[in-house]
Amino acid sequence: MNKRTLLPPLNPRFIFLLSLTVVSSSFGFYLPGLAPVSFCEEKSKGDAEECQLFVNRLDSVESVLPYEYDAFDFCKDTNERRPSENLGQVLFGERIETSPYKFSFKADKACVKVCTKSYDIGSSEDKLKLDFLKKGMELNYQHHWIVDNMPVTWCYIVEDGQKVCNPGFPIGCLVNQEGKPKDACVINADFNKKNTYYVFNHVDITIFYHSGDETNGMHARLVAATLEPQSIKHSNDENPTCEGAPMDIPADFKSNLKVTYTYSVTFKQNDDIRWASRWDYILVSMPHTNIQWFSIMNSLVIVLFLTGMVAMIMLRTLHKDIARYNQMDQEEAQEESGWKQVHGDVFRPPRMGMLLSVFLGQGTQVFIMTFITLFLACMGFLSPANRGALMTCAVVLWVLLGTPAGYVSARLYKTFGGENWKTNVLLTAFLCPGIVFVDFFMMNLILWVEGSSAAVPFGTLVAILALWFGISVPLTFVGAYFGFKKPGIEPPVRTNQIPRQIPQQSFFTKAMPGIIMGGILPFGCIFIQLFFILNSIWSHQMYYMFGFLFLVFIILVITCSEATVLLCYFHLCAEDYHWWWRSFLTSGFTAVYLFVYAVHYFFSKLQIIGAASTILYFGYTLIMVLIFFIFTGTIGFFSCFWFVNKIYSVLKVD
Structure with a gap:
């Protein structure tokens, strides 16, 4: 039971x-x-508890389009059931359903027939089904099976002798017209026919279990599940023996074809693996794991060194300036040039203050959401075992954090002297989320047309809109109400009526060179983590190092702050007091480097082919770049805002 x-x-x-x-x-x-789920034998009935095997969507590294299990005409469960999926699973396109592979705990089975699929040469429908199956094998689409909320892995040995366990296995492979085997066809020398597809229609499943402790009432628990895919042409479809030549499918559909799917299952006891650590063998054996540890540590050392150097230069230079200005009398100070001379213009309201305040409100919302999500993930609550939890947590937090977005936007807009409070709160609630939703909806249309499982159902889109309009927007209005109710932030110095003329700037103190240089250092501390994040999204690798990601997040915040403050100080010393937008764009320009890196990653690391997959990649990348731009820009702005207020309030310049 x-x-x-x-x-x-x-x-x-x-x-x-x-x-x-x-x-x-x-x-x-x-x-x-x-x-954990415990399994024990039903001694009174003489049988064991059923182990339910679920199938998930199929995906490929050569295509962004995932498909449901049923799309490839595999064997279906007669009593198909779909477990309830959370919002994150739906947004990520996970489509979990029961499978026809049935077996009971500790009941070994050998060469069990699942079903036989027949393809008639005279049927156009069968031709379409077989062509789609061939296309899936050509693009190396991967199965993803689940037992007891644990991926069924395909473990194999790579060239350097290392054992790699992949949480997916291919549906088949192709030997091209030149006789060169592609993808999984290299594992078997019998796959040697030119221009031929080989479907993996048989799997040998091995399930490892921990026997437990009957004296304490703890029964057996599953700790690992592996399989070995095989291609077998069964001579007898009714009573298969699982022996024979590979199941080859010619590229040209010229005769009737039958494909029989079979499986074998074996249970093995392993008391060395505890249930709490049953994912370790998957995570440790993943590709690039050792490289990832070394690269992350190396990156952290470099970033910490650069951060300390920037902080040291800033503090020493600023301390020297303050000490020199404090030793001068008023007449000498008036003749002095530098950041003190622009005290009457430094708090002059910026151009397009409305847009800036809207970006800052949304950036505050994204920052708090990211911090809480990464903290929970770092604590282990959003691990890969909890499917869809990461995205669900992020979406729910974003919806609930409309109040700080409205408050920050309204308060800053009032500080800038704005009066159109209705426009401000409407833009805060709809501008950036609207851009993201329109982009997401257009990508979803492409997925609908392609029939992909990643297409979000209409009901889920309505639910997202309900969360946005029903919860996030009202909370934004509540935050804006309290923000406009309070007075604007009072600057420490008065602003002159006539703007001061800005002297001729050198190349390095001009706006664009400073902004371009300002994004280099923050990008330098994330590009290694960015590589593995992109791998997890587009190459379907499992990401689990949230502790390092949270640490890199903190370092990114510190680096953005210090780099932006340092450049802001240099601009003020050059008597350029237009720091509002520059502080936002300096750290926000990191998003441009992120986009450039994403383009480089697409052409150098990915094997994606097809116009639809390319459009989807860059469409989703633009959403990520926009959110990152608002996030990093907000960090830089508030750092400079605190810095400028601090130095002018300390000096008490009138």
């Missing part, structure tokens, strides 16, 4: 609060909050 020995699975939005209340009473609470 199936026993829940601990707490039932908790919703990721409530797990943190609930865990605090139950941790004292639940002796075995496991992060990320997923309770």
Whole structure:
């Protein structure tokens, strides 16, 4: 029977609060909050508990378009059920359903027939189904199977002798017209026919379990699941023996074809693997793991060194200026040039203050959302085992953080002397989210046309709009109400009525060179992590190092702040007091480097082909770049805002 020995699975939005209340009473609470499932034999009936195998969407590194399991005409479960999916799973295109592969705990089976698919040469429908299957093998589409919320992995040995466990396995492979095997066809020398497809129609499944401790009432738990895909042409479709030549499918559909799908399953006891660490063998064996650890540590050392150097230069230079100005009398100070001479213009309201305040409000919302999401992920609550939890948490937090966005935007707009408060709050609520939603909707239209499983259903789009208009927008109005109710931020010095003329600037103190240089250092501290994040999104690798990601996030914030403050100080020393937009764009320009890197990654690392996949890649990349631009720009602006207020208030310049 199936026993829940601990707490039932908790919703990721409530797990943190609930865990605090139950941790004292639940002796075995496991992060990320997923309770283990125990299996035991039904001795009275003589059989064992059923192990349910689920199938997920199929994806490929050569195409951005994932497809449901049923799209490739595989064997279907007669009693198909779909478990409930959270918002994050739907947005990521996960489509989990029950499979026809049925087996019971500790009941080994050999060469069990699942079904036989027949393709008639005279049927145009069968031709379309077979062509789609061939296209999937040509693009190396991968199965993703799940047992007990754990991926069924395909483990193999690479060239250097390292064992790699991939959480997916191919549906088949192709030997091209030149006789060169592609992708998985290299694993078998029998795959040697030119211009031929080989479908993996048989799998040998091995499930490892921890026997548990019957004296304490703890039954067996599954700790690993692996499989070995094979291609077998069964001589007898009714009573297969799982022996014979590979199941080859000619490129030209000239005769009737039958494909029989079979499987074998074996259970093995392994008490060395604990249930809480059952994902370790997948994560440790993933490609580039060792390189990732070394690269991240190397990047952190370099970034910390550069950050310390920037801070040292800034503090020493500024301290020298303040000491020199404090030793001067008023007449000498009037003859002095530099940042003190622009005290009457430094707080002059910027041009397009409305747009700047809107960006800053949205940036505050994104910053708080990112910080909380990464913190929870770092604590383990949003691990890969908790499917879709990361995206669900981010979306829910963004919706609930409309109040600080409206408050910051309204308060700064009032500080800039703005009076059109209705326009301000409407733009804060709709401008940036509207741009993201329009882009997302256009990408979703392409997915709908292509029939991809990643296409968000119409009902989910309505739910997202309901969250936006029903919760986020009203909260933005509430925040704007309190922001406009309070007076604007009072500057420490008075602003002159007549603007001061800005002297001729050198090349390095002009706006564009400073902005371009300002984004280099922040980008330098994230590009290594960015590589692995892009791999997890587009190459379907599992990302789990949230601790390092949170540390890089903190370093990014510090680097953006110090680099922007340093350049702002240099511009003020050159008597250029237009620092409002420049401070935002200096750190925000990191997003431009992010886009350039994404373009480089597309052409150098990915194998994506097809116009639809290319448009989807750059469409989703633009969403990421826009959010990152607002996020980093907000960090730079508030750092400079604090810095400028601090130095002019300390000097008490009248």
